[in-house]
Amino acid sequence: MDKLLKRSQNFIKREDDLIRDNFGTILEIHEQDENDIKIISEDAYIVDRKIPKEIEEYFFFDGALLGKYFQDTSSLKIKNTIFEISQLNLIENMEKNFDTLIKNYNNRLKKIAPKLGIASEKITHYEDKINEKEKELDDSKIKVKDADEQIKKIENELIDKNYKDITESVKERKKIEKQLGTLKSNITLLKASRNKLILDTYPVLLSYDILLSFLEKIEDSRRKHFIPPEYTKNFIKDLLEEKRCICGVSLETNENSRTELEKILNQTPDITDKAGDISRASAKVENLISEIRSFKSELKEIKLKLRNNEKEYDEKLERDRNIATMLRSNPEEDIKNLTIMRDDYLNIRQQFNRKIGSLENEILHIKNDKKEWEQQKNKEAKWTIEAETLENKINFIKNSKKIIKEMSTELSSEIHDKIQKLTKEKFIKIIWKEDEFINIEINKNYEIAIVNKLGEHESPGDLSDGEKLCLGLCFMSALHNISGFDLPIIMDTPLGNLDKDIRQNIARFLPDFIGEKQCVLLVTGTEYTDDFRDIICDNVGKEYLIKWENSDEGKESKVILNG
Structure with a gap:
């Protein structure tokens, strides 16, 4: 079904002048359905869907720049752009609208029931803080995982150098760092045990003299046979009240027995x-x-273990630093650079591991604060019908927000997996070096790694110019595939200086890449060779030539239908 965008401007003629009618600008969408043409009323929706703002680079591909895409574009920008292209930003807008509604309802609740309103507002604040910190926590865990992967990759590269001393040093360093991790955990546990022992025993230590005095008094009572007693004071009272001894003698008639029993009671x-x-x-x-x-x-035992572990930790840390210094001073430049890179990633891992620990503590404290406000809210029993209605609305919106968040997480994961799958499939198909690459890996931050046939991870910067262009084209094609827009793809000089084999592969697989969407290729004569044209011709609707002609007014171009 074809659509035509028509924009017109009305003018008013007064004497010899034409005056622009400011209310005479008209934008219409004409839709042709077989022989009928109708004007679509919801033109703004069509324009927004057909012509997305600020992401045109993902529908208009500049072949000259495509090969540099990954070195010039940060992973964060790519991630944010994917967010826009896939229209997940609509879900974010819903969450913002929910936040505004919750804020408004909390303000109304504060006017009706101030204590309830303040408690509800605080709880909402802490829930938002928890969500914010948990997102930071997830991002930090991804950073640690990525750093681990890079460290492993660099270690493998160093080992592959096949220098005996280098290989042994790298393996020893890996072993030491594992031991350092174990020792650090042991030190943390021992310090916690020491602190717990001191805190648990400290109050008792302060009461030591009192406790000893108590035991001395108990021992004195034992010597006097009060503990355990031969008889209790209450037992003798019961005998006197019942006026009969356990031996059967009546205490009413036997005055001596009664007097003796009363004497025992007093003693x-x-x-x-x-x-x-x-x-x-x-x-x-x-x-x-x-x-x-x-x-x-x-x-004393804990302190001894702690001291031994700290000593061993310092010794191994010193050995690790010595190995690092030795590797960094190696005359081989690549070994030196790889060692520096590895240490940089090691620092990144340590930095984000510390951040993870800090964030986990923050989340725990925030949850405790939230719990206190929830308890305070539950104590407030004065619920009016209006206050209860507002509270129900707030809870409903919070539950909806939670569902929206879960849906966003699920969709983000699906989109990531689809982009990774499509990029891999397209790149493996289109690349001309058979079995050279076996996988494309894209992490959650949209940083790309290419796995070669040896299992080594390469960054886009490691590829040749032709390989970079292919990767960029495949990635862009995958993004276009998951986009929620109905735009055609326009590729300007997509073939560049590519070799014949890869140029033919693009011609062969390009129709599959774009699916049912229209594709416009802007190519030069050196790109659009006979071999490329022969392969792609069955999928070409129309060909146009751009001809330059000289005239009295200068050089001008004309677009002419070819054939």
Whole structure:
């Protein structure tokens, strides 16, 4: 179905002048359906869909610049552009609208029920902070993974140099760094154990004298047979109240027995009634005293282990630095540069590992703050019907936002996987060096690595000019494939100075690359050779020639239908 964009401007004639009618600008979309032509009313939608702003470079390919695309364009810009092309920004706009609604409802809730409104606003604030920090955390983990991959790649390159001393040094360094990781974990655990032992025992240490005094009093009571008692004070009271001794004698008629029992009652301390509780408390105090007495030996043992681990860590770290210095001072320039690059990636890994630890702690604290406000909110029992309605709306929007976020994550992953799959398929097909490359890997930040037949990872900068152009073309084609726009592809001088084999491969596979979309090739005579034309001709709708002619007014070009 063909569409025609028509734009017109009306003028008003007054005497000899033409005056532009500011309200006379008309934009119409004419759609032809077989023999009928109709004007589409929703022209703004059609224009936005057909002519995307700010991403035209992904629909108009400049062959002269395509080979430099990956060296001139940052992965962040590529990622953001993919976000725009795939129209995932629409989901982001929805999230922003949800945030605005939640803010408005919280403001209304504060007016109706101030305490509830403030609590709800705080909870929303902490939820947003958690989402922000978790995104940073995911990005940091990707950076660590990428750094690990680069370190591994460089180590393999160093080993492949086949210098015995270099190979042994690289392997030793790998082993040492693994040991350093284990030692660092041990040191962290030992420090945590030491701190826990001190914190747990410190209150008991302060009470040591009191606890000893308690045990001494208990021991004195034992010597006096109050603990465990032969009888309790309450037991004697019960006998006197019942007026009968356990031997069967009536205390009403036997005055001597009664007097003797009353004497025993007065001599029996109150402690006998609490003997069971005191015995249990005594056992606990004895355990605490035992802990205090073993504290010194336990702390000494932990300190010894910590000191040994720290000493071993320092020794291995020193050895690792010596190996690095030796490699960096190697007369072979590439070995020196690879070592420097490896150390740079090692620093990046350490930097982001520290950031991961910091972010995890931040998220934990923010979640605790959020929990406190949730508890405070639950204590507020004064719910009016209007306040409850607003709260339900806020919760509904938050649940919707959560679903939208999950959908965005899923779609982002699907788009990434599709771009990686399409780029790989197209590049492996189009490249003229058979079996030279076996895979294309694109990480979540859209940094590209090309895997060669040896399993080595190459960056786009490692490729030849022709290979770079092919990779750029395949990547752009994949982006166009996942775009939500209906634009044709326009390629300006896409073949450049490519060899004959790759030029023929492009002619052979280009129709498959673009699918059902229209493609306009702007080519020079040296590019559009007979062999290229013979392969692609069945898929060519029309050919035009641009001819330059001289006239009295100067040089002008004419577009002429060929054939």
